Amino acid sequence: MTAFPATRTMANVICIVSQKGGTGKTTTAVNLAGALALFERRTLLIDCDPLGNATTGLGIEKQTLSADLADVLTGKAPLEEAVVDTELPDLRLLPGRFSLMEVEKALSLSADRQRRLRKRVEAIAEDYEYILLDAPPSLNFLAVSAMICADWLLIPVQCQIYTLEGMGQLLAIAGSLQQEHNPGLSVAGVLFTMCPDAAEGQITCPEEILGTFRKNLFHTTIPWDGQLRESSDFGRPLVLHDITARGARAYLKLAMELVHFFEQEARSFGEPSPNNEESIGAGAP
Amino acid sequence: MTAFPATRTMANVICIVSQKGGTGKTTTAVNLAGALALFERRTLLIDCDPLGNATTGLGIEKQTLSADLADVLTGKAPLEEAVVDTELPDLRLLPGRFSLMEVEKALSLSADRQRRLRKRVEAIAEDYEYILLDAPPSLNFLAVSAMICADWLLIPVQCQIYTLEGMGQLLAIAGSLQQEHNPGLSVAGVLFTMCPDAAEGQITCPEEILGTFRKNLFHTTIPWDGQLRESSDFGRPLVLHDITARGARAYLKLAMELVHFFEQEARSFGEPSPNNEESIGAGAP
Numbered sequence: 284m285t286a287f288p289a290t291r292t293m294a295n296v297i298c299i300v301s302q303k304g305g306t307g308k309t310t311t312a313v314n315l316a317g318a319l320a321l322f323e324r325r326t327l328l329i330d331c332d333p334l335g336n337a338t339t340g341l342g343i344e345k346q347t348l349s350a351d352l353a354d355v356l357t358g359k360a361p362l363e364e365a366v367v368d369t370e371l372p373d374l375r376l377l378p379g380r381f382s383l384m385e386v387e388k389a390l391s392l393s394a395d396r397q398r399r400l401r402k403r404v405e406a407i408a409e410d411y412e413y414i415l416l417d418a419p420p421s422l423n424f425l426a427v428s429a430m431i432c433a434d435w436l437l438i439p440v441q442c443q444i445y446t447l448e449g450m451g452q453l454l455a456i457a458g459s460l461q462q463e464h465n466p467g468l469s470v471a472g473v474l475f476t477m478c479p480d481a482a483e484g485q486i487t488c489p490e491e492i493l494g495t496f497r498k499n500l501f502h503t504t505i506p507w508d509g510q511l512r513e514s515s516d517f518g519r520p521l522v523l524h525d526i527t528a529r530g531a532r533a534y535l536k537l538a539m540e541l542v543h544f545f546e547q548e549a550r551s552f553g554e555p556s557p558n559n560e561e562s563i564g565a566g567a568p
Numbered sequence: 569m570t571a572f573p574a575t576r577t578m579a580n581v582i583c584i585v586s587q588k589g590g591t592g593k594t595t596t597a598v599n600l601a602g603a604l605a606l607f608e609r610r611t612l613l614i615d616c617d618p619l620g621n622a623t624t625g626l627g628i629e630k631q632t633l634s635a636d637l638a639d640v641l642t643g644k645a646p647l648e649e650a651v652v653d654t655e656l657p658d659l660r661l662l663p664g665r666f667s668l669m670e671v672e673k674a675l676s677l678s679a680d681r682q683r684r685l686r687k688r689v690e691a692i693a694e695d696y697e698y699i700l701l702d703a704p705p706s707l708n709f710l711a712v713s714a715m716i717c718a719d720w721l722l723i724p725v726q727c728q729i730y731t732l733e734g735m736g737q738l739l740a741i742a743g744s745l746q747q748e749h750n751p752g753l754s755v756a757g758v759l760f761t762m763c764p765d766a767a768e769g770q771i772t773c774p775e776e777i778l779g780t781f782r783k784n785l786f787h788t789t790i791p792w793d794g795q796l797r798e799s800s801d802f803g804r805p806l807v808l809h810d811i812t813a814r815g816a817r818a819y820l821k822l823a824m825e826l827v828h829f830f831e832q833e834a835r836s837f838g839e840p841s842p843n844n845e846e847s848i849g850a851g852a853p
Contacts, residue, residue: 321811321812321817321820322817322820322821322824323817323821370812371812522811523811523812526606526807526808526811527606527655527656527808532606532607532608535606535607535820536607536608539607539824539827542824543828547832
């Protein structure tokens with residue numbers, strides 16, 4: 284009778300990553316987190332970008348924060364203290380702001396500096412069902428820390444560009460991180476964003492590009508929707524601002540696709556939800 | 569890559585039924601239909617109640633309609649002409665209004681009168697993924713027509729009442745309809761509605777009542793939320809009016825539970841969605 288698996292023990296940790304800017308990373312982080320929380324999945328969004336756009340996008344005033352991700356990484360504040368509430372009871376935020384720029388230097392003498400984020404997150408992973416990391420548009424210390432922290436990579440690609448330029452480099456780095464630091468890391472999928480009308484539902488990406496990644500594409504694609512761009516002006520995810528907007532509905536679908544994947548066997552009418560943690564890796568692409 | 573199974577051929581037809589008034593039938597019909605359409609499932613809501621509250625709840629002005637369900641049943645209008653658009657591109661409505669009171673009398677000489685609705689709906693079942701029927705609070709001609717039309721019954725029960733009074737009668741009639749008219753009819757589940765805070769997630773319904781129906785309960789329960797009661801004043805489902813409201817989130821969860829059930833094997837990362845029509849009955853409770 285419980286609405287959700289009561290025995291779920293560890294969050295699914297998903298890093299939204301791409302070294303290119305303007306692919307829809309922060310939009311995806313904010314709206315996917317909002318959609319998961321609408322489904323009453325306990326969700327934590329971690330803003331790993333010094334620009335702090337995910338923080339602003341959730342309506343958090345950066346200057347009023349007593350602590351942020353930089354303080355957590357440098358040991359000035361415990362993670363629990365830096366986490367803030369949002370409009371949705373199931374969505375919390377670990378905010379990021381410009382102070383993140385100084386973290387790498389501050390930790391230059393720490394041998395474990397790239398694993399710090401993972402250690403901090405592991406300590407609270409039982410408190411959430413989903414943890415999303417919004418990585419900066421780079422492959423720098425912060426992006427690498429986020430990838431070492433994650434179980435899964437979600438890679439947004441701007442649909443109209445019809446190129447997966449840079450993808451090879453990203454996957455090479457992810458592969459070496461997997462070997463050296465994070466054996467559990469997998470690619471959840473490539474997400475096509477900003478798709479023009481014609482492409483919705485049927486991407487016209489050339490086969491020679493698509494071929495390599497066909498098995499790692501999300502079914503859901505995110506349409507072009509001007510409101511998604513403006514959503515940080517609202518200070519709330521578009522899924523809360525206007526649930527009927529095409530972009531908002533697309534992120535609901537994406538959240539459902541993720542929930543299907545991670546909780547596939549956890550639900551059927553009239554049967555209690557089993558703890559299916561162990562099967563999570565089984566269907567991994 | 570397509571977002572949804574392109575090969576899905578027939579809608580899942582779900583009748584929301586209970587002979588008792590005030591159990592949340594119309595609220596469930598309107599909000600579940602809205603939530604399914606938010607997930608971009610092509611959904612048709614059929615208002616089988618002469619009071620037409622589902623019609624009003626979707627913001628449709630009854631006096632402006634050129635045709636309604638009564639006209640469809642009496643042969644005055646084809647179903648396609650009576651169906652109207654709503655705010656959501658994937659949600660359409662076959663409106664009902666007071667004229668439904670006259671249908672049984674008008675069809676008194678037709679031997680097939682109880683099967684008329686089913687025949688009309690079968691003709692358009694390929695155009696939708698979900699068809700919801702909002703039955704009147706009665707076991708009259710219209711409710712029976714809706715049950716003969718449906719594949720599945722969804723039975724809302726007011727959680728606080730802690731009694732399933734009348735359930736035996738409803739199931740007896742459903743059973744005889746199944747034997748005589750509709751061999752494919754099944755109970756999808758009992759949905760607890762208007763649950764007080766304490767009951768959310770853990771119904772305290774006495775075991776002697778719950779025992780019988782434990783296997784037919786939806787995991788999702790609908791909390792008490794005053795906004796759900798007022799939602800017909802908004803002229804739109806609460807899931808559109810305020811997606812952050814507790815009642816709205818509960819209907820999103822219910823929609824996801826249904827989608828999980830009906831499309832359970834249709835999705836996993838990186839694989840095209842198979843047509844799983846044939847497996848729908850397999851997991852039936």
